[in-house]
Amino acid sequence: MAYFGGHVAGPNLAKGDIVVSHAENVIENLTTAVVVADTALRLQAVNPATEMLFELSAKQMVGQQLQRLWPQTASLAGLFADTLQTAHSFTRRGLPLLLPGREVVVDMTVTAISPGPEQTARRDAVLLLELTQVDRLRRLAQEEELMDRHVAQRAVVRGLAHEIKNPLGGLRGAAQLLERKLTEGEREYTRIIIREADRLQSLVDRLAEPARPYLQTQVNIHQILEHVRSLLLAEVGEGIVFQRDYDPSIPEFAADPDQLVQAVLNLVRNAVQSSSRTVVLRSRIERQFTIGQRRHKLVLRAEVEDDGPGVPQALRDTLFYPMVTGRAEGSGLGLSIAQDIARRHGGLIDYVSRPGRTVFTLFLPLRQNYDGTG
Ligand SMILES: Nc1ncnc2c1ncn2[C@@H]1O[C@H](COP(=O)(O)OP(=O)(O)OP(=O)(O)O)[C@@H](O)[C@H]1O
Ligand SMILES: [Mg+2]
Secondary structure, three states, rough: OOOOOOOOOOOOOOOOHHHHHHHHHHHHOOOOOOOOOOOOOOEEEEOOOHHHHHHOOOHOOOOOEEEEEEEEEEHHHHHHHHHHHHOOEEEEEEEEEOOEEEEEEEEEEEEEOOOOOOOOHHOOOEEEEEEHHHHHHHHHHHHHHHHHHHHHHHHHHHHHHHHHHHHHHHHHHHHHHHHHHOOOOOHHHHHHHHHHHHHHHHHHHHHHEEEOOOEEEEHHHHHHHHHHHHHHHHHHHHHOOOEEOOOOOOOOOOOOOHHHHHHHHHHHHHHHHOOOOEEEEEEEEEEEEEOOOOEEEEEEEEEEEOOOOOOOOOHHHHHHOOOOOOOOOOOOOOOHHHHHHHHHOOOOOEEEOOOEEEEEEEEEEOOOOOOOOO
């Protein structure tokens, strides 16, 4: 793909030199977004991290005026000019850049690079912009905490579920024996015991899930999303509109399809239950993406977006904990189970939510094989 290698327009990023091509390679693989602009503040080159940050291709950005692309940088025009004049770099922290439909907050460091040391070379200078997404750094720290907490919780819950399961069987058996000795009128009580024991049993089964070993097959994410969509269409009928926004180029990957259906189903069902009218199913690819502490070459992003009222504020810190629910009839297991499934595939579920727009995102590393240990 053409980034620094192909879209270079300035004379100072000379090619054909091994050192330069090595440097290009480094820039291409940076997670920091790097932008080169000329003295007229027109973009000359961007690296893949920039494309990822702004969800635009290099082609769409190169040649554009900086201030047209990100109008918020207009207020910095004086600083850009100073930097070109004096070669003093500057950093602006927490700069919000409004993009279509979202906002990205970045720390931006701007440096002027001259082709030569001479004063005369300044008119050929370029501006180097380094952009780090600050909300993303915060998110990464939170993710790690989330994963650690989740592992500990699941262990406790599974242990507890196991402990409840055994006496529950005995309780139910005893109630059945007792039932035989009772008159029809008295059996009402043993039936309550049996019914409640069954209810508890299915709850405990869900708590202990998914303990069974993972299947590994080649999975197509769109088949999974479509399957979930058809299941929910049957459940809710015409009440909700599903929109699809798929990237058809996403390759197949190794995973357990039933488990993924379960995870996505839990997310989509929540979206449907949140009294939204439209649910969007979206698929995207991320390159060089970090989940927890591991960086992956390719990561799938499967999103479930709804236009409901958003996740209640009171639940936000503990949303993925088992038995946390905001619904009277909810058991609060859906997200905990979905997170567990994601984690076992080496992935993660995260969300952003405000009234009118809630997006739950399943991140999955696209691997050809995995060992199932997550
Ligand atoms: N898309 C969403 N919009 C608003 N709130 C949500 C959304 N998804 C989840 N929630 C909130 O998070 C809570 C926990 O969700 P979770 O799926 O874990 O449990 P549940 O839906 O209550 O019960 P279960 O899924 O076990 O039937 C929900 O009760 C709801 O309050
Ligand atoms: Mg749920």
